Amino acid sequence: MATRSLSGSAPLASAVRPPCGGREPVSTRWAPGLESMVPPTPHTTWLQDFLLNPHAADIVGYLRAARSVGGPVLDLGSGAGRLTVPFAHHGFRVEAVDRDPAALTRLGEWAARGGRRTRRAVTTSCTALELLRLNGEYRFVMLAGAMIAALAPGSRAALLTEVAAHLRPGGTLALDFTAHRHTGLAEEPYRHWTFRVPRFDGVDETAFAEQIFDLSTMREELLLRSEQFGPQGVLRQEFRSGKWIVDPDELCGDLRRAGLRVTSRDSRPLDARTDSVFLLCERRPRS
Incomplete structure (x- = not known):
C-alpha cells in the first residue's frame, strides 16, 4: 500500500x-x-x-x-x-x-x-x-x-x-x-429527519435526509437534500448514495x-x- x-x-x-x-x-x-x-x-x-x-x-x-x-x-x-x-x-x-x-x-x-x-x-x-x-x-x-x-x-x-x-x-x-430491528424496518422501511447546518456567513441552511431500507437485498438508500437561503437567493442541492444494512x-x-x-x-x-x-x-x- x-x-x-x-x-x-x-x-x-x-x-x-x-x-x-x-x-x-x-x-x-x-x-x-x-x-x-x-x-x-x-x-x-x-x-x-x-x-x-x-x-x-x-x-x-x-x-x-x-x-x-x-x-x-x-x-x-x-x-x-x-x-x-x-x-x-x-x-x-x-x-x-x-x-x-x-x-x-x-x-x-x-x-x-x-x-x-x-x-x-x-x-x-x-x-x-x-x-x-x-x-x-x-x-x-x-x-x-x-x-x-x-x-x-x-x-x-x-x-x-x-x-x-x-x-x-x-x-x-x-x-x-x-x-436496526428488522421487524421495524419491514413494517416501516422509510424514515427521514431534518437538521440545521451551523453557519456564520449570513446563510440560513437546512438539511433533509431520507432513508429507504430493503431487507431483501440488505441495502439502505440515502437521499440528502440541502436548502440554502441567503443574499444571493435560494440554492437547493441533492445527493444520493447507498450502503449495506x-x-x-x-x-x-x-x-x-x-x-x-x-x-x-x-x-x-x-x-x-x-x-x-x-x-x-x-x-x-x-x-
Whole structure:
C-alpha cells in the first residue's frame, strides 16, 4: 500500500477493551455514516462542514478509547479527516486511508491549517478498503462513521483479517455501526429527519435526509437534500448514495473468523427501531 506523508517525511513504518453479543427524528449529536457517504465537492461542502465538527460526540468517544492504548493510529475510510485531524492535533501519529483522492487532499489542507505538528503527524494512503494491504503495525485502528456499512458483507471478513494481522499486541480495533430491528424496518422501511447546518456567513441552511431500507437485498438508500437561503437567493442541492444494512450477528461472526474478539459494546438508541453500536475489539489469544 503506497503512502504519502503530508510533511514530506517518510511514511509511517509502523502506525498505530473487556461482548458481541422513521418518523422519529434521529439525533444529530452523533450522525454516523453520513460523512462517509458524501464526497467532498464544492456542492457538498455544506454537509462536510457540519460533519467535520471537531467536538462531535463520536470523535470524543474514539479519542477516549485511543488514549487507553496509544498510537500509532490507522483511520480506515478517513474521508476528509474528520477523525484523523483531531487525533493528530491531540498528539497521535495517524495513517489515513481513503479511496477518494479529493477527500485526502482536503484532509491535508485541514491538517496544514492545524500547524506543523499536526501536519507532520499525518500520513495518507489512497486505496479502496476492499484492496487494502497494510505494511505497518498499529495500536489503534478505527472504522468510524459506520464505515463498516460501506463494505459489502462478503468483503468484511477479509478486511478485518488484514487489520487483525497488523494489530500490535494489546492493540484495539474500534468501529461503530447502526443496528436496526428488522421487524421495524419491514413494517416501516422509510424514515427521514431534518437538521440545521451551523453557519456564520449570513446563510440560513437546512438539511433533509431520507432513508429507504430493503431487507431483501440488505441495502439502505440515502437521499440528502440541502436548502440554502441567503443574499444571493435560494440554492437547493441533492445527493444520493447507498450502503449495506449491518447484521450484528453476521458482523460478530466476521470478527471471530478474523481472529478478533469484542471486549466492549456500547449501544445507544437513535430512535425506537435503531441503535448506534460502538465496539472495541482485540486479537484473540492464540491457543
